[in-house]
Amino acid sequence: MNQQHNCDVLIIGSGAAGLSLALHLAQNADVVILSKSKVNEGSTYYAQGGIAAVFDENDSIESHVADTLIAGAGLCEQEAVQYTAENARACLEWLIDQGVNFDQEDNQGGDVKYHLTREGGHSHRRILHAADATGQAVQTTLVDRVKQHNRIRIFERYNAIDLVRDNKQSDSPCIGAYIWNRNSEKVERIFAKKTILATGGASKVYQYTSNPDIASGDGIAMAWRAGCRVANMEFNQFHPTCLFHPDAGNFLITEALRGEGAILRRPDGSRFMPQFDERAELAPRDIVARAIDFEMKRLGADCMYLDISHKSADFIKQHFPTIYDKTKSLGIDMTKQPIPVVPAAHYTCGGVMINNKGQTDVANLYAIGEVAYTGLHGANRMASNSLLECLVYARAAAQDIEANLNHKQRYLTLPPWDESRVTDSDEEVVIQHNWHELRLFMWDYVGIVRTTKRLERALHRVELLQKEIDEYYRHFRVSNNLLELRNLVQVAELIIRCAMSRKESRGLHYTLDYPETNDEAKVTVLTPAAH
Template identity: 55%
Template structure:
């Protein structure tokens, strides 16, 4: 018999979006927050850059809106961009009140600049903003009597009308079945409303800056439950991830280029961005990533160099203390020599379709953050708009749930998880092999530059793997690895299907078969 718990509201994910929603909801209701692995193992803690907000004297909301739309190649929804940008200063004020120690100059916030921004508007805590934000939010949540934080829970599937003791085809979401990673038992967590804040699907790719757990769980669960998913082909690749075979996923922040860093071809010794874009190293991420990808392919390189050693030593150390220290530990002194970098998957711009209140298509299910497609990012996310989206939509979802509380009825009796017909797996090697295979063909066939033929090859492999994984899932007890593999494969399938539907190149989706950009921007919406 599986354990059952009931709270007013269930939140899946303990990053910026989930904890923002939890803190707002806990003023009036009891909240359960579930995290896969540790409470701080999501993407929020590794966000180096900062949070984009208009505070600069010469800056305006209109400028921030325009920069976001330009980066998003017109695919953004204007009303969403306005909604988020106008709420940014309020989000910063609330974080300051929670004790986030933002860098200041005199009485004002210190603002840095990143690619795609027309003004200095990145509010930051040195080069480790996300970590400071995560710590402040977690402390506030842990101290709140109405919030229960449970780590080590891998969510398997959303509980919907199909799982009611008296079956219903309503699509209404009542919570989630989750594996307790410590005991191996499946728990039933029931709530009147559920908020999905589970992060992106970056681990579909071989090289990614995303944490180990970014396997598209929320996107896959919402899709299986019947929610629409949009723009999954828009995968952002960060141009500069440290190239080091021992250290995976160490990001060299955009701000290194913002403060004067140059990209150099190690074979020719030449700076190469002048050949690709007049904005040089400060061009948007998709442009810079494609330029690096082109140099690597053309010259057969493993990496290119990012060099800021021409700037004064004190300046570099002061601006990038964490990166400087981390690189020194690896034998690289960025004040004297270049840093070897490669592009890596960085951000999932598509996801579960939501409106301005954070509502999904499914009654009782809300979503916020990287697992969603809100219309903010369009075809390419502007630097430092991601944390911002988490705060704004975490709060928007909470506000709507509290305003409509009387409409959320008590959950009906739910069937417990049934594992009467499965056994323990005797072939963990199958999971490992399939995981590696997916990440490799996604990198090679569905990466920075695509072709229809490559996408079709990826699709063919996904079909074969789906039969294999489905069969495995039906016969063996769930483990975190198996849950993640199933979700990873589902996310990969959505990415490839979306990419094949878009017959143009726009923003992050660049295909050699359709190099032109259509006059009208259209979302790629997949309906279950």
């Protein structure tokens, strides 16, 4: 018999969305946070930028709304944008109360005045930040707060396998999940009155990504299998310059390098950006990423090169010490030679459909953060709206859960996990091969630039992989790689199907077969077969 845990609220994911939700709820509920790796490991921790909110007296909520709508290429949902901008400041002030130290101005008057920076797409300075490591400051502060709370339990190194629905009822609410304990390598069960997906995005579906290894689309895949609709999965944001080196992991090369005069070059040393845009290296992210992708595909090259060696060594070391140290440790002296770079999958703009309370299509199941589709980002996410979305919808979900949590409801016994007919696998090579194949064809066929033929080829391959993986999943005991691969293949199919249904180019979705943008902007919605 598998071990069963019980709680009022199960939060799957331990980033900004999940941790802030736990803190909102823990006064009146027993909360379990499921963390797939160490509790600090996640996209929040690596976020370099900041969080957008109107703090400047010359700024306005209306301006924040207008900027977001423009960035979203006509596909944002006005109500979601308005709701997020209106609640931004209160959520940031809550974060400050938790102890996050955002950078402040030198102010002689005594009043606290935060240093606000400005990023692409914003018409005003409205980005609160903690140097260039805002995510780290947010994550570590929230983790510290959570660990102090006696009604919050953290299950580290646990994978959620699948959500459990109570099939005895017609509307079949979610009643918890099957979870895999990576420490004991055993499947366990957890009953919850309310379950929240806060699992982040799915950028690991691509060969090159700026995300940590855990960003494997688990929440999107689990929600889809449980009967939830997903939307706008074709919109994947790519950062133009990620360090290309086998030992580099997912290290980003900041846009500030190009802002200080760095030039993009082909392997033969020739410059190419002026041929694509009059703004050259300072063109918007999607244009620069498409140009690099085009040159790589045209030349069959593994990468392009970013060169700032024409600046003095002192200037480079002073302005970019982190990048200098990182590249030097890999044998690249950026004061003398160019840095190899590739675009990298960075953010999933679509996800599980929710309302402004975080509720999904399944009763008692919520989704918040990058896993969710709120309508905020449209066809392209504006800088520093992502952590903001986590905070705003965590608070909204917390208010709804508190108002509807039945403290008298008895804990139910979940059906045991049956692994009586499975064995340990001695064919891990199959998983590794399928893993690499998936990420490679997604990069080549469903990446920055798409065509109908590429998408059709990708769909054919993903369907073959799904059959192989389903068979493997039925016959062998679960493992971390198998669970992630199963979810990634499901998410890949959703991305491909969304991309195939959009007969236009808009925002982050660019297809050579439909280069124009349609007059009418429509959200792409996929609905699973009846549960």
